[in-house]
Amino acid sequence: VNLKDTEKRGVVESLKNVLGGQYVSDEDFLVQVYSDDMTTAEPHPPDIVVMPSKVEEIQKIVRIANARDVPLIPFVNGSNVAGLTIPRRGGILLDLKRMDKIVEINQDCSYAVIEPGVTFGQLKVALDKHSLRNSIIYGPRNNSVLADYLSAGSGDLMTKYGNHAELITGLEVVLPTGEVVKTGSCVLSPYWFSLFPLPNLAGLFVGWLGTTGVVTKMGIKVVPLPKYRDVYDLAFDNIDDIVYPLTRIGRAEIAEIVVNSHWGIIAAKKERDKRAKVSKPPDLPETYFEVIVGGHSKEEVDYKRKIIEEIVEDSKRKGCGVSLVEIPEMEKKHHMDTPSAAPGMYTDHRGAGLEWVGSVMPISRWPSAYKRCEKIMEDYGFTPILDLEAEDNFHCGLFRAIIPFNKADPDEIAKTKELMKEVLEITLSEGGVIYKPPDWVADILRSRGDPGFFRLMKRLKELLDPKGIMNPGRWGF
Amino acid sequence: MNEEYDTIGKFKDVLHKCLRCGFCKTLPKEGDFRRICPPGVWGGFESYYSSGKPRIALGLLDGKIKWSEGLVDSIYSCTSCAACKELCIYDYSGCCLQVNDALKVEAVEHGFIPDNLKKALKNTYTLGNPWGGSKSKREDWTKDLGIKKAGETRSELTYFAGCTVAYDPRNQEVARSFVAIMKKAGIRFSFLGSEEKCCGNEILKIGERGLYETLANENLATFEKHGIRKLATTCPHSYNVFLNEPPYKGRIEVQHHTQLIADSIDSGNLKLLKNIRKSATYHDPCFLGRYNEVYDAPRKILASILGLDVIEMPRNRNYSYCCGGGGGRIWMHEHPSESPRIIRVREAKEINPDIIVTSCPFCLMNLKDGIETIGEDTHIKVMDIAELVQMAL
16 A cells, blocks of 8 residues: 555655655655554554654645645654554654644643644643643653644543543644644634634544644643642452542542552562463452642642541441552652653563553443453453543543553464453443544444444545545544 | 674564653653653654664564665664663663664674764774874873883773873873873873774774774783783773673773772872862763763762862753764764754753863763854863863862
8 A cells, every 4th residue: 555666756755845855754764663553553654754843844745645645644652552653554654743842831821832742741841830730641751742632632630620632722733635724712812722612623633533634733721730739549449339439539529630550550560470460469459549639738638638538438438448548658759740651561561562442431330341341351361450540520431451462472462452352342331432542443433333423524524634645544534 | 792782683572672652762850851862853753763773673674674874874873872771661671772782783794884984993993993093193192291101110000091082182181181180199000002902892882893802802912911900091981891891891990080080089199179169060971871870970079179069960960961972973973953962062051050071082072062063152161070170189
């Protein structure tokens, strides 16, 4: 599916006319580096990699691709854990790392405007100076903030403010035909404070996995950096006991994030044999839930602790097996420190491969999904690792079965793929909705979901990207 | 031969372990999340970063990649600064630097060496140094110093100047300062003069294993001939190779001048009496810092200088930003706007010291050049720590 040599030479020449020679390459060693990621997705190289630094350059590149029906794949760090930047049909990969400006930090309206190459680490340093913060992934510091928010990622303020996609306040997009459009308050105003009250056209790009345009600027909500933070650990021996106390914490609206630490990841990290399947150690609870709170005074944080203590006591009276565990001060810092060492902390014990089916589902379905996924993972010979994070004051919750695998073992890759299918079926049957779906998952979702929705997606795609050049393969396009 | 300097085939089973998370690209919070990989900064594409190298190695092993000028440029863009090794916290950390080195070994074995490096290698082969200086001029820096060669005097310590110190006029001043310090501290020492040959550290980092072994064996034979058991050096590259790389490793004792000066201050043999009313920041050389964890000795020296106001750059110690001189890059051209030497000087300007102090001949050359290239009205000077100590004597 890659370009023919003669065709490629012409495209390369046109791209060099836009960017100069330094930031255009079709050399085999260079395209090879962009051909894979940490998942089971089949590697495939792009034909050409370019590194634009300006919106105008992207417009010109898009027009070149459009004129010649060449696929375009937006890329920053390639660590989306879903194979979403693997160029399934070759084409031009847009490495957007050079577009790394923080365009604006607006303290009055509490938002930041960023380019695609801005990393979580970079933004954190900049916001710190203004005593502000954004929701930060439990993942590498080098990941793109824009790519994560655009694909509905999760982070350390998710319980308080919701999914990252809900924190977007505006977009600037180069359409697949080369026009630049904006959506949000920035359409009419110099300020990027909200996606409303105009019609919210961000829905044409958020969650579309780069299939409808290249987002070149994004406004995101930022919030005051609390002067005080603390983390409390709730230990559960039985997963069925989690719903009552956690839901009460959610309704108290006191947590920045509520996220679990499954016994599987704790035990796997301690296991010396990195290839071993680990069983649950008897001294570990089934799972911990960390509750992180922030406040502008010590009294506020102490008061939130008091509420949590009361909820724990009340839950015990109701028969829930929950206890509040004291965390050493040194460990607290580790819990609250984002961006974090994930995903390596998962992959390291198995062999640098990582896959998950990430979903959002009702909190009430967590225990059932948890038990079923734990069992199926053990049946397949994997140490179960289950990640649960509450969203938007417990309106719903992220649920994912994390599967580290050995990338050098074809049998294990095949087994991982089979396990993923089983996990997907469990997740869907529990009412889960998949975010950042890998291509094979997207195919299943299209066959199961509301046909009207997917027909509309198709019509919108055809309208925005008539030649189908944007990130082919994603969402079945 | 050091087994770490092998071809990429040795790493076949671990190359997949780099998950390209990007931890090797930027520092953690303690380093303000700043970018840290010099070739990544100037080259931009993923192939320039350490995380690109295992994918290149796999492609070469699988036959998906063919040798080309661009590939060689990408491989030799690595300054061997070891920041990637420092920052990788996963299973691949144990071999990321070795894979980068192995790609250079592979390039040499396939006859793909950048032209400037070919010249440095040829000079080393014919003249014993990469700079192309004649053998007879190797000891010019000792003129009028009244110091004696190994063989002319019995001493426990021999100063191994190294090629850059021996031939670069600016670095010759450093050698003379160090000699003055040793005399003041009452240290009896000899030097090797024209018998000294390239230590081979950079030759090894370029990937020329055969030439490295020849140089190392010839130097060891010279040490043997004069009964030399202990060396002092003002070059972290020499310090590293003597300390860590076979066949030197375990056969010769070595001290870097920062360690020797710090010891002399500690023992009371060296007294720094003059007040130096300046501000200074210390630039950690990669081969002294990240490779050998010598961070405290130079800082101890600076803290001993009366009146000196020592301030740290944002990136310091194990998070120091490379000057761009290692891995053979000292003999190669750099991207002008993203040159590591300029980036480092600009970082120093953020804290605006009077002096950037370092303890490596490559860093001294590069940072001096960085200041001159910026060409702004900067008052900042670059000095080796020995020069500053001499001023304080």
